[in-house]
Amino acid sequence: MEQAGKFKTFRGGIHPPYNKELSSGKAITPAPLPPELIVPLQQHIGAPNEPKVSVGDKVGVGQLIGSSEAFVSAPVHSPVSGTVKAIEEVPNFTGAKVKSIIITPDPTQPEFPQKEGGDLSSLTPEQIREIARSAGLVGMGGAAFPTHVKLAPPADKPVDTVIINACECEPFLTCDHRLMLERTSDLVAGLKLCMRAVGAKRGIIGVEANKLDAAEALRSAVSSERDISVEVLEVKYPEGAEKMLIFALTGRKVPPGKLPSEVGCLVQNVGTAIALYEAATTGKPLIERVVTVTGPGIRNPGNFLVKMGTPISALIEAAGGYLGTPARLIMGGPMTGWAQADASAAVVKGTSGVVVLTPDLAPEAAERECVRCGKCVEACPMFLMPNFIARSARRGSWEEAESWGALDCFECGCCSFSCPSFIPHVKYVRQAKAEIAARKKK
C-alpha cells in the first residue's frame, strides 16, 4: 500500500472537490445517435480544413470530409453514414463561428469497415506519424494540438521519454479513468507506438493516486515491458499539466515559453494513445470519443462513447436530463472548461466532459479589491504572482503584466479558486495575453 506523501508531485496547486465517484464506476456506453450531427471543420489548433464534400452528398463512416495541406492541421472525418444536409458557420463551444458540416445520419448504421492491421512492430516513425495525421488525431485532453506534429520533435531535441498523462486531474472527469480500466492493453500498445515514433527509450504512465485500480491494471499489463513503468502521483490539481507532470515524474523543468521536447519529453493523453493504436490496427479515424457527462445537476452521470458533432443537449438527455436547477453548463472540466449559454454546442475531438454544476458549487460573487492574502501566490504552480498580473491588467499596463509573467501562465485557475476576493485572474491573463500579442505584431 502506498502512503500519501510518498507520491511524486509538484509544488503549489490546490485540492478542489473532485466528485469523481459520481461517474467513475460507470462503464463506457455508446451514446444514442442524434437526429443531426454538427461536425466543425476545425477541431484542432492550427490551420482550418476545407470541406471535401458538398451539400446533398452521401457520406460513409470514417470518410474524409475536411482536410488541409498545412502541416499543423488535422483532417476531419464523417462520424456516421448519412447525408450532408448543410455546410454553414455554426458557433462552437467557445462561441466562435466555425464552418461546420451538418450531417443527417442514416436510420441504420453500418460498422466502420476495419482494415487489416499490419505488424505494429515493423512500422517506421514516418509511418506512425502518417497514421496519426490521416486519422485526424489531436490531443484529446482539451488542447487539441495535432498529434503528428507532436510526434515529430525537432532533430536537435531528441526525446528520450514518452509520458502518458493519466492524471485526469480535472475534477468530475472520469473518461480517462474508464479507458484505463477498459482499454488497458490498447493504451500500452499506443504508448509503444508513440515511443517508436520519436525513438524514446523510456515510457512512463503517470496516474493520480485516486485511480489506484487503474494503476494496478496498468502495472500488470506492463509487467513484461522493461522500458515502461507506471508511476502513481499525488492527487493534486493541476498534476496533469504538462510541465507539472514532467517535473513530478522526471525532475526536469521545461523553461518558460518552451515545449517538452526541450527537456527530452513527450506527453500524450490517454485517449489519444488509444486512438493512435486503433488507427494503426484498424485504420479507424478519430470519429468518436469518450465523454464524461456528470455533475450534481445531472440525473444519471456516466461515461459515453460519443460521435463527434453530437450536440451536448443529446448527451444531457442520454444521462437522464437535468437534476435541480443547473447553474453552470461546462464543456470540459470545471477548472478549465468553457461555460455554455445553452446546450447547443457540439462535441469535438477535445471534449472530455460535460459538467453541470448547481448553484451551491458555483457561487456567483462580486469581484472585490485584492486583500493581498497571498493564497494565489501559494497556489500558483508556475510560481507567479497572479494578483499582480490581474492588477496590471485592470490598469491596462500590459508591459507590467508581462513582467509579472502573464505569458507563463497556462490558466489552470488555481489562483481564482483560492481567492477570497473572487478575482477572475484567468480572465485578466487572457486579456493580457491578447494585448501583449497584439502589441508584438505591430
Place this chain on the structure above:
Amino acid sequence: MATDRLVVTPPPHLHKEGETIASSMRDVVVALIPAVIAALVVFKVNALFNLVLCVATAVAADWLIRRALGKEPTVGDWSAVLTGLLVALVMPATAPWLHYVIAVVVAVVIIKELAGGLGLNLFNPALFGLAFVLICSGFLTPWTSKLGTFPGLFDGATGGTPLTYLKHGLEGSATAPSLLALLFGNRTGGALTEVGAFWVLLGGAYLLYKGVIRWVIPVSIIATVLILSYILGADGVYAVLAGGVMLGAFFMATDWVTSPMTPYGQAAFGILIGVLITLIRLYGAPSGAVAYSILIGNAFVPLLDRVFRPERFGAVAAA
C-alpha cells in the same frame, strides 16, 4: 426552461468552499475571543466598556464613511469589527475614552477607507490609530480629559509596565510581574492584550490551524526578539511574553493587506520588525515599540514583494 439562468464566465467554475474575506475576518475575530475573555475576567466592566466603545465606533465609522463616499457598505465583512476589537486590545488601558474613539476613526476612516478601502491601505489601520493617539496624547489629553474617564478605571494599572522593567533590569524590582503572570494573568497595566500572552497565543494557533495566517511572520518576529534581546543583555523570554509582541506577531504583522506575500519576503519582514521592536524597547521609549516597528515594516512591504518575488518555474538563473 430550467437553463435560462446559466452563468457564463471564464474558468475556473469552482471556488474553494468558505474562502471569503468575511469568513477569514470572522476567524480572526473568533481567534481573539480567549484574549477578550481574559481581559474581561481581569478588568471586568472597564474592559467591556472599551471593547464595546471601539467596536461600535468602528462599525459606525465604516458605515458612515462608505455612505458618504457613495460606496457599498462592507460592514458585513467583519473587517470593521476586527479593527475595533484590535484597537480596544492595544490601547493603553488608562487613556481617556475619547482617545479610543479618535484611534478607531483614524484607523477606519483615514487609513483604510480614504486609502481606497480594504486591500489598498499601506498601513495596519488599528496600529496606525494607536500610534496616532500615542504620539498626539501630549496635546490631546488636556482636552479629552475634560470629558472625564470611566469611573474606577483600571485600578490595578498604576504601576510601571513590564516593559519598564525590561528596559531597566528585572533585578531588584520586587513588583515586576513573573513570567507566569505574563503568560496567564498580568494585572500591572499596559494594554488589555497584556493580560496574558498565552491567551493571544491560543488565538494564533487557531489562525494557523484555519490557514488564515502562515507561520513565517510570527515565528521570525518572535525568534528575532528572543535572540536579539539576549544578545543585547536583556531577558529574551521576558521580552517575548511582555507587552504586545504576541498580539503583534500573530494578529497585526500577519494582516494580509499590509504584509508581504512570499515566504522569503515574510521572513525578511518578520526579522526587520523583530530587530526594530528590540532596539526601540531597549534604547528608545518602551511603550508602543511593537506598533511603531510593525508600521515601519508595513512601509517596506511593496519593496519586499518586488525583491522577494518567487523565481518562475523553469526559469534559468539570470546570466
